[in-house]
Every structure is written in C-alpha cells, then in structure tokens.
Amino acid sequence: MLALAMRENSSQLVPINDSGRQSSKCLFGLDADALAACMVEAGEPAWRGRQLAEALYRQRIAELDAITTLPKALRQRLATEGWQVGRPAITQVFQSADGTERYLVEGQSGDGLTVETVWMPEGDDGEIGDGSDGEIPQTPDAPGPDYRSWETSEPSPTQKPAHRATICVSSQVGCAVNCDFCLTARLGLQRNLTVGEIAGQVLAVFDRHAVEVGRDRVNLVFMGMGEPFLNYDNFMGAVRLLMREVGLSPQRMTVSTSGIVPGIERFAAEPPEFRPKLAISLNAPNDAIRSQIMPINRKWPIAAVIDAVRQVKLRPRERITFEYVLLGGVTDRPKDAVEVARLISRTGLAAKVNLIAWNPGPGIEYQTPKPEAVETFRRTLTDAGIPAYVRKPRGRDIYAACGQLKRTMEG
C-alpha cells in the first residue's frame, strides 16, 4: 500500500533503521494530494487525505494515534504498515539574554543528525525595506489560503499579544559551499534535509511559542545551515507545503543563496505568487575578494549571479536583498562601500542591502568591524540611493547569530 505516495515523495520516505526490519515512513512532509493518494491506495476515500493534512498541518498533531478524525482501525493499520507522523522535534534549546532561542532539531531519518533553527522575537530587522511590510496582495486565481485575511484580526483584551518574530530555518545538515567566514562550512555537507525536515522545523517552533497562523506575524528566513539552492526540490517542496497546507504567505519568507546560478534560474521560473523573496549573499565588492572568502564565486562570479537574478520577476514593492557580511579590514573599508554602491547601482535592480557585522566564531580569524565602519558603510550606500539596513546581531551569546550555526554540532 501507499506506493504512489512513496514514488511521488521519495525523498520524504526514510527508514528509521538499517537492520532489515520494517522501515518507518513519515506522513509529515506529504501534501494533501499525496496523502489522498495514500488513502486511496489504502482503500479509503480520497477525502481522508484532506483530513490527514488538516490534522498534520493545521492542528499540528504530532502522533498518529492522536489523529482522532481517522477511524482507530485505520490509524492502527497505518502504524502496522510502518507509517508514523514523523515530525521533526526540538531536542535542545539554548536561550539568549536577548530573547533569541536556538534549537537543535532532529529530523526524520533516525540518523541522529540535528540541524539548527533560530527564533528571533522581534526579528533582526532583516525584512525592513523588502516589501514585507506592505499590504499583501492576493492573486485572484491562486489556489490556497486567502492571505488578505492575515494579520488583520484585532486581539481581544483577553488574548495574548500577537507575536512578531523571525524564524531562521536550515535546509541541509552542514554545507558544501565553504564560505571562509562561516562556522557551518566547517561541518562540510552531511546530507540534504527532506521536505518534512525543512517544514517541520517551522512547526516545531510554532508549537513551542504557540504561534497562531493568521494572527501572529512571523517571517521565515531560509538562511540557517546549508545552501537551499543545492537542495532545491526539497526546499521548494517545503515552501509549497508551508503555503498550501500550513497557510503561510510566501511574502513572509526569504531565501538566501550564495549565488548558485542554476538554482536562481529555476527560482526565476517559479510563479511569483508561489515563491519567497530572494536574497543574495554578496559579501564582497568585487570578484577578487569574493573568490577569496566565498570559493563558489570562482564557479559563478558576480556578473553571472546578477544575470540570473535579473530573470526573477519581482512582485509590486518587492526588492532583491543583497546580504553583506562586513569583515573588519577585509570587506568593510570605505572604498569597499563605494564599490558595492556602484556595483548595485549598475545592476538596475530594485534592491536593498542588509549589512551584517561579522559574528566571531571559534577558529575563524576574521575581525568584527568597528561600529563606525558599519555606519560609514551604510551611509555610503544610502547616499548613493540604495536602501541599506544594519541587521541586529541576535543571540550572539548562544552562537545563534549569522554564520555561527554549528557550535553545538561539535559535541
């Protein structure tokens, strides 16, 4: 049974043991159509798939036996055949003095590997100026939830205040891109995350903070461990799942890439109403410096990345974000700022720049830039007509800040 769903979502189906016993298979990560196919193959009506999707993604039920909308006999049969919900779970929490929380999240494969996910109450200002704060338009013929009804309900005096937060989500265990300033790079790539493992980080954090979809204002940034565009299908599968089944707006999601040109080209071909916003991890004023700190630049230099980005059709008010990590004495000099301003102006793109003062990590020899250098850099860009914002460092004391995700992986 359930072979169809297994074929359609093969990356989702992972054994929990390698000893030849019955493999366990994860329902979490399958969309409503795949769940309906499961039910039909089980001899059940297709609408049971919708019931399952409702239970997994709206009610956020994490145990098969607790899905009481399914008959008990069906739940037992699914369990006997090796199915489980298989939602990723938080196994460790690190709390920062500034309210940021970093989590180790264990996935669906049973290999014991964890990834890191970060909750930033109030965010880190990374979304400023990218169109997130504008009215969220609804594409008339787009299926799925009506995002216009989002974030409009006033809390009653007895309700808790609405959350405003950002969740930083991982897409791979480790990373192969090998940026010189990043701790995650030191892990190398261990494996890709499945659709369920990417989306599951979000729901695990939602549960921890009792996030109410449709009321709380939570942004997702796919900027955690890994390069999302080197795990493109599972990354976009998770985005679609979070949109269609959980009810999140893609306009509150941003994906950051180090500049994987084939990935950017695929992204550009996605319908605008079904894709997150795009951020490019630029980090250097020219190819010479970028190739030193980001070896990926030797394969896809800045001009090739920009050409690919130009193919992305922007929504009204949307801007491309250029992320720029300021490395003291390396990329934070006044002449670097002038060069970045020229580079971005020449692209002609609707763009903004997020500046990130480098966060120190053990074994990495760069220097944190001086506050004056950060401010001078920002002003040089804004004087050139380029919106530029300094991202607040969040959770430095728990190694949750940009580029620091890995610390606890070392054991």
Ligand code: SF4
């Ligand atoms: S900065 Fe991002 S792309 Fe570069 S090594 Fe770290 S996780 Fe990978």
